[in-house]
Amino acid sequence: MISAALGYEPEVPNTLLIVDDTEINRAILHQIFCSSYAVEEAENGQIGLEKLLDHPGRICAVLLDVVMPVMDGLEVLRRLRQEDLLEKRILLTNSVDDFLTLACQLCEEVMEVRPGG
Numbered sequence: 001m002i003s004a005a006l007g008y009e010p011e012v013p014n015t016l017l018i019v020d021d022t023e024i025n026r027a028i029l030h031q032i033f034c035s036s037y038a039v040e041e042a043e044n045g046q047i048g049l050e051k052l053l054d055h056p057g058r059i060c061a062v063l064l065d066v067v068m069p070v071m072d073g074l075e076v077l078r079r080l081r082q083e084d085l086l087e088k089r090i091l092l093t094n095s096v097d098d099f100l101t102l103a104c105q106l107c108e109e110v111m112e113v114r115p116g117g
Contacts, residue, residue, distance in 0.1 A: 013057060013058060013059060013060035014037060014038055014058070014060060015037060015038040015039070015040055015055075015058045015059045015060060016033050016037040016038070016039050016040070016059070016060065016061050016062075016063065017039075017040050017041075017042065017048060017051055017052065017059050017061070017062045017063070018030060018033075018039060018040070018041045018042070018062075018063045019041075019042045019044070019045060019047075019048030019062060019063065019064045019065060019068070019073070019076065020041075020043070020063070020064075020065040020068070021043055021044055021065065021067075021068040021069055022065075023043070025065070026041045026043070029063060037060070040059070043068075044068045044069055044070035044071055045064075045068050045070060045071030045072055045073055045075055045076040046070045046071040047070075048062070048064065048071075048076060049071065049076050049079055049080070052080065052085060053083065053085075056085055064076060064077075
């Protein structure tokens with residue numbers, strides 16, 4: 001491949017973005033996924049949206065809480081639709097139990113959707 005021969009590799013999405021206002025949720029999810037993905041975190045929807053807009057090609061999936069201060073998950077989705085960035089895999093949850101249950105269920109599936117996995 002020419003790009004590899006020139007020392008340039010195209011950006012491959014390999015970062016999972018966790019957007020949740022509860023620190024313990026972010027920490028648990030980070031621990032679950034950090035061995036398979038680079039993980040970024042955001043404590044509210046505004047920060048999460050900024051990270052998505054700043055590096056849309058790097059983020060392969062978003063775990064997005066619904067109820068958060070500053071900007072909630074539904075507003076993040078509205079803004080992503082406006083920016084035509086809803087092709088990302090977005091997991092939207094409204095409770096800690098949903099978040100953790102779905103994350104655990106996805107843990108095995110994540111390996112299947114991981115680039116190169």
